[in-house]
Amino acid sequence: MRRLMLMPALGFFVAVGVALLPPSWTVRAQAPAAPRMAASAAAGTSYLKGGPRGVVKNTAGLTIDGLMVQLISKQTSIRTTVYTDEVGRYEFPPMEAGEYVLRVPRPLEFKAYTREGVHIHGPTPLPDIIVERLGRTNLAPSEDFLPPVPELLPQLTGAEWLSNMPGSEQEKAAVLKACSIGCHSIDYPFRMKFDEASWPKFLHRMLDFSPRLITQPSKNNYIGSQAGADLIIEFFKRNRGLNTPLPPIRPFPRPNGMATRAVVTEFELPWVGVNIHDVAGDRDGNIWFTINRSPIIGKLDPKTAKVVSYRVPPVQPPRNAPKDASGMASAAHPGFQAIYPDKAGIVWFTGTWAHSLGRLDPRTGDIQQVQTDLLFPEEDMAVTHNTGFSPDGSFWKTGHKKIYRWDPATVFTTGKPTKTYPLKYATSTYGNFVSPDGKYFGGGGEYIVWLDIATGEVRERKLSVAGKGRGAFDPFGTIWVGGDRLAKYDPKNDALVEYRLPTPYTNLYSTRADKNGHIWSGEMQGGRVARFIPKSGQWIEYVLPSPWSLDFNSWIDNSTNPPTFWYGDEMGYIVRIQPLE
Numbered sequence: 198m199r200r201l202m203l204m205p206a207l208g209f210f211v212a213v214g215v216a217l218l219p220p221s222w223t224v225r226a227q228a229p230a231a232p233r234m235a236a237s238a239a240a241g242t243s244y245l246k247g248g249p250r251g252v253v254k255n256t257a258g259l260t261i262d263g264l265m266v267q268l269i270s271k272q273t274s275i276r277t278t279v280y281t282d283e284v285g286r287y288e289f290p291p292m293e294a295g296e297y298v299l300r301v302p303r304p305l306e307f308k309a310y311t312r313e314g315v316h317i318h319g320p321t322p323l324p325d326i327i328v329e330r331l332g333r334t335n336l337a338p339s340e341d342f343l344p345p346v347p348e349l350l351p352q353l354t355g356a357e358w359l360s361n362m363p364g365s366e367q368e369k370a371a372v373l374k375a376c377s378i379g380c381h382s383i384d385y386p387f388r389m390k391f392d393e394a395s396w397p398k399f400l401h402r403m404l405d406f407s408p409r410l411i412t413q414p415s416k417n418n419y420i421g422s423q424a425g426a427d428l429i430i431e432f433f434k435r436n437r438g439l440n441t442p443l444p445p446i447r448p449f450p451r452p453n454g455m456a457t458r459a460v461v462t463e464f465e466l467p468w469v470g471v472n473i474h475d476v477a478g479d480r481d482g483n484i485w486f487t488i489n490r491s492p493i494i495g496k497l498d499p500k501t502a503k504v505v506s507y508r509v510p511p512v513q514p515p516r517n518a519p520k521d522a523s524g525m526a527s528a529a530h531p532g533f534q535a536i537y538p539d540k541a542g543i544v545w546f547t548g549t550w551a552h553s554l555g556r557l558d559p560r561t562g563d564i565q566q567v568q569t570d571l572l573f574p575e576e577d578m579a580v581t582h583n584t585g586f587s588p589d590g591s592f593w594k595t596g597h598k599k600i601y602r603w604d605p606a607t608v609f610t611t612g613k614p615t616k617t618y619p620l621k622y623a624t625s626t627y628g629n630f631v632s633p634d635g636k637y638f639g640g641g642g643e644y645i646v647w648l649d650i651a652t653g654e655v656r657e658r659k660l661s662v663a664g665k666g667r668g669a670f671d672p673f674g675t676i677w678v679g680g681d682r683l684a685k686y687d688p689k690n691d692a693l694v695e696y697r698l699p700t701p702y703t704n705l706y707s708t709r710a711d712k713n714g715h716i717w718s719g720e721m722q723g724g725r726v727a728r729f730i731p732k733s734g735q736w737i738e739y740v741l742p743s744p745w746s747l748d749f750n751s752w753i754d755n756s757t758n759p760p761t762f763w764y765g766d767e768m769g770y771i772v773r774i775q776p777l778e
Contacts, residue, residue: 246279246460246777248289251323253281253301260285261328263451264307265742268317269298273502274465278302278742280457290460294318299326302742303352303724305448306331306343345443353448354744355383355722356702361446362387368432373702373722375404375420375429381767382745383722389437396434404429449700452740458777459739464502465770466495472532473765474549475750479538484752486765487546492531494546494557497771507557509533509564515552516570516577529553535750537586545586552579554592554608565609572612576601580608583667583750585629585637591615595626595639600648600655618648622657627666628707632674636688640678641666645686645693647676658693660684667707667750671714671731679705679718683729699736700725707750711760719748719764726762726774739774 249268253261266287267278272295281287297317301310307328315323332344343349353361355376359369376383391399404426420426435441466473474489484497494507514529530550537545544557548566556565570579578596580603585593592603600618607613627641637648647656660680668678676686681704683696698705703723708716716729724744728737747767754761762774 246288246290247320248291249317249321249323250286250288251326253285253287253326253328255307256327256329261307263453263457264304264328265302265740266326267300267302267742268292268315269300271296271298275502276302276463276465276742278461278463280452280459282457283453291319292317299323301326301328303740303744304328304331305349305352305451309348342445342447345446349446349448350388351384352744353384353387353446354724354746355387356700356720356724357446357448358384358387359702359722360449361444362432362436363444364432364436368428369702371420371425371428372432373704375425382747384744386433387437390439390441391433391437392439393434396437397430400426400430400433452738455737455776455778456739460775460777461739461742462773462775463743463770464497464499464504464773467504468493468769471769472767473749473769473771474534474767475536476763476765476771477536477538477752478754478763479544480540480542482754483538484763484771485536485538485544486771487533487536489534489549489749489767490530490532494533494536494544494555496559499773507559507562507564509546509548509555509557509566512548512551512553512566512568513571515550515568515579516574517552534581535583535586539586539590547581547584549582552581554580554584556609567609567612569603569608569612572610573614576614578614583628585631585639587631587637588633591631593629593631593637593639595620595623595629595646598622598624600637600639600646618653618655620646620655620657622659628668628678630669632670634674636670636674638668638670638676638686639666640668640676640684645676645678645684647686647688656688656691658686658691660693661695669708669710669716671710671716672712673714677708677710677716679708683708683716683718685731696729696734699727699738706748709751709753709762711753711762712755713760715760717751717753717762719746719751719766721747726764726772728762728776737776739776741772743768743770 253264255261262281262283262285264281265278267276268289269276277289279287279289294317297315299312299315304310308331310326310328331349359372404420471491472489474487476484476486478484484499486495492509494509496505512529532549533546534549535547542559544559546555548555552570553566553568570577578601580592580594587593590605592608594601598620601614602616604615623644623646626639626646629639631637635650637650639646643659645658662681666678668676670676674688678684683705685694700720700723703720705718706721708718710716714731719726724746725738725740726746745766745768748764751762751764759776765771
């Protein structure tokens, strides 16, 4: 079973998962089978999955809808979660025979429920789960409000904390911008209490330092101004002072309808405190992932849950690396970001801090890396971070008001781009993507950049709200970009549309489009994954059993029906969402 431990991160304080697994480089386990949808579903019949099943009721005998129920394998620590339907029923997919822990993750308004030693063999009927309400508060206008007791607080997402704290929308927007865009969870500071003199010191670490491995502070690194920093400091002084009580808490509503018809599987990794950045699937069904602060590239086999790691050798410091008093550059920090398994089985990746491009051959374990800013210093342009991997094998990135293309035949020898396209406005883009039909787009900051590679036509379109910039082409050539809003750019009609997110105080770091044109993304700080259906404008939000959704770049398996969504949470585990419709 997964336990929670509070520990400091370099840029801030976060909660990390500790798996009850041996501290080795390889983990073997049996993953639960993929769910199947019932051939027919009469009115009032749940979507059958063919595994263990049961009912959830409260102490008054009434069934509870939209509650998560979880089985944790004693053999593997894999966590499988399903949801109760409108009459309180739940059903798991077929599970490997063995002993499990049955529990209700994030019960929120109910007291914790855990049953040890549950033996599963086939479609095992499970005993009724009876949940008892956590409590009530006399200060609340309705039963939606809960007392801020210690059992409740660790279950809240960052968005729920912001929603429940007194304060202006301007203050809350500043907290979200400074704390969320910095790539960490914001729930932890709300559970802290300091005096007025200590809050500025504590927040200095959050506001002025990168949460990564960069050690030099940068004043107001993410908020951008002292006025914004002062808003955040006063907000926490007022709400989380030593003598300030918490108000009654109103959690977000439980899921219902299509949002309950899914199976969520969480795979632990054999390390403590790793920070997963990107995931991507290969031709054999493996899930490859990068770790942003360690010299490791990992591979998960979902069929067996075996994890294999590849240690990447260090490289020279990049040209812009900080220097010490003697003028010597510090060594390049380990850690990786983008990852792309190509059709030949080669896995490409980028070094976040080393400004490197890497090539891994899993058959031999051979790893090759290049730092283009060292090979080609005239442009001072590195293939790094979120380099775009084209289906034709080339690499793409925007910087210095240019779009750059590198060829795999020369990138490791000269580092020189084979083609550049000038831009008028966009200095650089954070995300870079190439479609199968030869279109490029870059996003990040104020602009979306679009290029027709065949004709050389370039467009730069300004967003009303700056986005993080990682996104995707959908099957129709439309561009979708994450940020404070979901942005859509239609190149055919040269039209830009932005959609507000369904849950307040969340944002999207990246987006992915499935084969049906549905758009997926983890809602940062929301503890949920959003699925947007453009034709109907419908949002479906899959509430997660762990209160994070720090999804930096996900992957969609379009070979399943419906498509399967994968992401690696920064808290150190990989998540699979299998919708049933």
